[in-house]
Amino acid sequence: MASGDVIEIIGLIAAALTTSGFVPQVYKTWRTRDVGGLSFWMYLALFSGTVLWLIYGIYTESRPIILANIVASTLTFIMLVFIFIGKFRR
């Protein structure tokens, strides 16, 4: 059974990946303005979900979950704005 530290590290790496993971998409959409293939509903669900995970993380006092979802909710919000602007600018 993995020790507490190893579990915490797995959580922090998972948090980093599922958070930083949005950065390449934000960058690509910023660069290409191509929102055609992007699902507004996905980013709306991911934004609402990450806000709820943030609340869950605060109540369960879990640093990896809090850290991941502050950043992920911000990045998914940015994607919502890009998609919203992209849909109405055409």
Place this chain on the structure above:
Amino acid sequence: MASGDVIEIIGLIAAALTTSGFVPQVYKTWRTRDVGGLSFWMYLALFSGTVLWLIYGIYTESRPIILANIVASTLTFIMLVFIFIGKFRR
């Protein structure tokens, strides 16, 4: 301070949103075959991250985290396949 049940429900709703959130994107990409604006690197990071979250959830015995990341890793894997096929079929 929210009770244990409320926290568990928040976690389950968050899990449902950040899991089912990928479904509209999988459906849209399946229907439109439009992968041009999608970031391969995002889905690679999200897939690896959700697999690590799954391991974290198993070690911390957290049902919401296990549930969310079994489905999310499957859906992000499907997106990776779509993007991979889309990039090489053009």
